[in-house]
Amino acid sequence: MAKRAxxxxxxxxxxxxxxxxxxxxxxxxxVAVIWRAEGLTDLRPADxxxxxxxxxxxxxxxxxxxxxxxxxxxxxxxxxxxxxxAFIALLGAPFILPVIVAVMGLLAIFGRSGWINSALExxxxxxxxxxxxxxxxxxxxxxxxxxxTRLLLQGWLAIPSERIRLARSLNFQQRDMRxxxxxxxxxxxxxxxxxxxxxxxxxxxxxxLILGGxxxxxxxxxxxxxxxxxxxxxxxxxxxxxxxxxxxxxxxxLAWRFARASQFGAGLxxxxxxxxxxxxxxxxxxxxxxxxxxxxxxxxxxAVAAEGVGAVFGLPLSTWEAALRSVTLALASxxxxxxxxxxxxxxxxxxxxxxxxxxxxxxxxxVSPLVVGTGLFxxxxxxxxxxxxxxxxxxxxxxxxxxxxxxxxxxxxAAAAEATQGRLADALGMRGAARLRHAILxxxxxxxxxxxxxxxxxxxxxxxxxxxxSAPGQETLPLEMYRLFGSYRxxxxxxxxxxxxxxxxxxFWLFDQGARVNAAA
Amino acid sequence: MKLTTPLIAAGLSTIAGAAFAQTPVLTVYTxxxxxxxxxxxxxxxxxxxxxCECDLQFTATGDGAALLSRxxxxxxxxxxxIVLGLDTNLIAAADEAELMQPHGMDATGLTxxxxxxxxxxxxxxxxxxxxxxxxxxxDVPNSFEELAASDVSIVIQDPRSSTPGLGLLMWVQxxxxxxxxxxxxxxxxxxxxxxxxxxxxxxxxxxxxxxxMVLSYTTSPAYHLxxxxxxxxxxxxxxxxxxxxxxxxxxxxxxxxxxxxQQFMEFMVSPAFQEVIPTxxxxxPAALPEDxxxxxxxxLIQPEQSLIFSSTGAAEVREDALxxxxxxxxx
Numbered sequence: 137m138a139k140r141a142x143x144x145x146x147x148x149x150x151x152x153x154x155x156x157x158x159x160x161x162x163x164x165x166x167v168a169v170i171w172r173a174e175g176l177t178d179l180r181p182a183d184x185x186x187x188x189x190x191x192x193x194x195x196x197x198x199x200x201x202x203x204x205x206x207x208x209x210x211x212x213x214x215x216x217x218x219x220x221x222a223f224i225a226l227l228g229a230p231f232i233l234p235v236i237v238a239v240m241g242l243l244a245i246f247g248r249s250g251w252i253n254s255a256l257e258x259x260x261x262x263x264x265x266x267x268x269x270x271x272x273x274x275x276x277x278x279x280x281x282x283x284x285t286r287l288l289l290q291g292w293l294a295i296p297s298e299r300i301r302l303a304r305s306l307n308f309q310q311r312d313m314r315x316x317x318x319x320x321x322x323x324x325x326x327x328x329x330x331x332x333x334x335x336x337x338x339x340x341x342x343x344x345l346i347l348g349g350x351x352x353x354x355x356x357x358x359x360x361x362x363x364x365x366x367x368x369x370x371x372x373x374x375x376x377x378x379x380x381x382x383x384x385x386x387x388x389x390l391a392w393r394f395a396r397a398s399q400f401g402a403g404l405x406x407x408x409x410x411x412x413x414x415x416x417x418x419x420x421x422x423x424x425x426x427x428x429x430x431x432x433x434x435x436x437x438x439a440v441a442a443e444g445v446g447a448v449f450g451l452p453l454s455t456w457e458a459a460l461r462s463v464t465l466a467l468a469s470x471x472x473x474x475x476x477x478x479x480x481x482x483x484x485x486x487x488x489x490x491x492x493x494x495x496x497x498x499x500x501x502x503v504s505p506l507v508v509g510t511g512l513f514x515x516x517x518x519x520x521x522x523x524x525x526x527x528x529x530x531x532x533x534x535x536x537x538x539x540x541x542x543x544x545x546x547x548x549x550a551a552a553a554e555a556t557q558g559r560l561a562d563a564l565g566m567r568g569a570a571r572l573r574h575a576i577l578x579x580x581x582x583x584x585x586x587x588x589x590x591x592x593x594x595x596x597x598x599x600x601x602x603x604x605x606s607a608p609g610q611e612t613l614p615l616e617m618y619r620l621f622g623s624y625r626x627x628x629x630x631x632x633x634x635x636x637x638x639x640x641x642x643x644f645w646l647f648d649q650g651a652r653v654n655a656a657a
Numbered sequence: 658m659k660l661t662t663p664l665i666a667a668g669l670s671t672i673a674g675a676a677f678a679q680t681p682v683l684t685v686y687t688x689x690x691x692x693x694x695x696x697x698x699x700x701x702x703x704x705x706x707x708x709c710e711c712d713l714q715f716t717a718t719g720d721g722a723a724l725l726s727r728x729x730x731x732x733x734x735x736x737x738x739i740v741l742g743l744d745t746n747l748i749a750a751a752d753e754a755e756l757m758q759p760h761g762m763d764a765t766g767l768t769x770x771x772x773x774x775x776x777x778x779x780x781x782x783x784x785x786x787x788x789x790x791x792x793x794x795x796d797v798p799n800s801f802e803e804l805a806a807s808d809v810s811i812v813i814q815d816p817r818s819s820t821p822g823l824g825l826l827m828w829v830q831x832x833x834x835x836x837x838x839x840x841x842x843x844x845x846x847x848x849x850x851x852x853x854x855x856x857x858x859x860x861x862x863x864x865x866x867x868x869x870m871v872l873s874y875t876t877s878p879a880y881h882l883x884x885x886x887x888x889x890x891x892x893x894x895x896x897x898x899x900x901x902x903x904x905x906x907x908x909x910x911x912x913x914x915x916x917x918x919q920q921f922m923e924f925m926v927s928p929a930f931q932e933v934i935p936t937x938x939x940x941x942p943a944a945l946p947e948d949x950x951x952x953x954x955x956x957l958i959q960p961e962q963s964l965i966f967s968s969t970g971a972a973e974v975r976e977d978a979l980x981x982x983x984x985x986x987x988x
Contacts, residue, residue, distance in 0.1 A: 240861070240865075244865070345851075345853060349849070350986045358854075365722045368726055518734070622693070622856065624880045626860075626864055
């Protein structure tokens with residue numbers, strides 16, 4: 137079947153150029169590290185153990201997160217209740233938390249002296265042990281269930297309401313809904329969600345170490361850290377960086393093989409409506425799922441808030457300055473990420489180089505921020521002072537980290553917009569800016585807001601690159617929090633954690649909410 | 658008239674610029690907590706700028722190990738004049754990379770419990786690693802053997818990502834040698850609740866009640882006592898002795914202004930610098946008599962034996978000790 141001719145617009149061409157630039161920005165530093173190391177150094181047996189553990193925990197974490205997300209996304213798609221949008225925004229919170237804050241929250245609930253164990257002790261039952269592979273997977277599910285839910289939810293919300301009305305009038309049963317709507321949408325969205333979460337978990341290092349319980353829980357990222365920091369073996373760091381890229385490529389190929397585009401046909405794009413065959417049992421099930429997910433995701437946040445809120449008003453001025461710096465950085469990095477992602481998504485929607493472009497986006501989750509940071513350092517150093525550029529470089533790397541999430545959210549929506557509105561736009565002769573403004577952007581608003589919110593929140597919580605380049609007076613809030621911890625100022629650090637959590641969540645909510653105007657008429 | 662005013666202004670600003678350029682800048686690379694608002698950095702800067710007619714600038718780079726990586730990464734093009742905050746376990750690598758130049762100072766004024774003799778580095782503070790616990794802990798172990806036999810839970814740091822973690826590795830290695838170190842680690846495996854990437858996470862877990870003890874310093878209780886007026890923390894004295902961390906500073910081979918760097922090295926072991934250390938870095942100053950320590954430091958435990966490898970000795974045993982540790986705790 138011949139594809140309809142697609143007009144390549146200036147914006148789409150820009151997408152191609154940006155994709156190339158992104159690849160260069162990610163792989164260039166890797167090459168720089170290899171060049172500076174004058175070659176790669178072989179892996180040690182311990183590195184292989186690290187690779188095996190990395191794959192195992194990432195696969196388990198991705199699987200559990202996505203499976204658990206299916207009923208949650210489904211319940212959110214089918215139910216309307218007061219505070220639903222606030223609930224969705226709050227559910228997203230763990231994903232955008234800095235790792236150390238998330239771990240603090242989890243330990244307050246599941247730790248040895250956490251709420252659950254205290255309760256179990258109170259009734260004389262045994263205790264649960266969070267440390268080990270279980271703890272790693274639990275933490276990764278806590279961090280990634282919200283993302284999985286949101287990615288799948290986009291799939292459910294993409295079903296045109298006209299289709300649901302048709303299903304109702306055809307008297308569809310729940311199993312018909314599954315067969316005609318839910319399986320196809322899961323087949324289209326699950327592989328991508330699995331892939332993204334798998335890749336996020338491969339670069340985990342603090343979570344895996346703290347909750348993994350010891351050296352058995354070594355990940356590739358920690359091996360990179362060790363090679364770089366203690367051995368200064370750039371060759372081995374680069375080799376391990378390449379291993380991460382290979383893991384990414386392998387997983388990407390696998391996911392791409394299974395992903396199918398969802399084809400629901402054209403609709404008039406009204407908001408979703410009540411589902412057919414909505415039994416009492418289905419309602420109770422959804423309620424139980426939402427309660428369980430809400431409790432699991434929100435209790436640790438409450439624990440962090442409860443421990444730190446008292447210290448917030450006594451925080452030193454430098455913490456507030458760092459907070460302001462972080463917010464500014466987050467906004468700049470979000471603008472950059474959106475500016476990069478939008479043309480790339482539009483290019484993809486034009487059916488050009490879809491797999492390649494998604495790969496480009498995914499690459500930036502899989503490569504080690506430490507390797508990219510070090511590489512950028514090596515590249516920038518002969519030209520300019522990397523310390524003076526620490527904030528711009530941090531912004532750039534943060535934007536790259538957010539890019540895959542924006543692309544994942546934008547690409548299906550852009551493709552769907554082209555599929556549903558493209559013909560009409562063609563018939564009306566709409567091209568360029570007019571086509572973008574009237575036919576495409578209105579349909580991208582929701583994923584765009586979601587993606588921008590993620591980008592902003594990520595940037596708020598990032599502690600990767602700034603630590604490598606930092607100079608006095610340029611601390612970001614997460615770095616400030618770490619320094620408070622490092623100076624025994626645990627109370628202040630917990631207060632800073634609350635500020636950080638509130639700002640991350642607030643930024644995410646603003647972007648996400650801004651994009652939902654008119655979404656629930 | 659109209660022409661001369663801007664000319665005068667331009668002339669003045671040139672003179673001002675020249676005067677500004679004459680203020681030499683001394684760049685000191687150090688670790689995060691040293692340069693932070695609560696660390697020694699701000700007070701050290703004030704005190705040194707009073708005597709040097711220079712601009713002292715700190716650049717913070719994570720922990721001691723990250724500091725060394727940063728210097729190696731920058732190589733001969735580094736802006737750093739002074740590196741402050743490596744420890745004896747990292748000296749050999751710095752020497753091997755030929756980063757430093759001799760300081761030419763003598764070590765007679767030092768108050769370390771060990772002899773100091775290093776051509777490139779001078780110590781500025783030191784401390785003993787120790788397991789810190791709450792006073793309420795019962796049956797406190799007094800050696801690694803007792804700890805291994807007990808069911809006391811501990812949090813330690815990963816030697817691959819943190820300097821205290823590496824210190825613990827050296828401690829066990831020094832006290833028990835190659836043969837018994839593996840045995841001790843296997844015994845400790847079930848006491849280790851978890852291993853953290855750095856000191857901050859471990860100490861935080863301990864304060865949150867995740868473990869009975871945490872690997873830290875004998876001086877940690879002084880923080881709680883002096884800054885928080887909380888006397889409920891102490892450290893367990895171990896009969897095999899305590900491994901020392903000696904933190905050092907030195908002049909980089911590429912220093913732009915060696916004379917000013919030399920002046921800083923001398924300032925580093927002078928009272929103005931040393932008096933700041935105990936209550937900001939919470940370590941023992943390296944050149945200050947014991948009676949000059951602040952109140953509260955006299956309550957700390959005093960190890961009977963100080964253990965430390967020479968810098969070359971530490972470099973030699975590190976790889977094997979790491980493998981032993983990894984094997985024992987991966988079971």
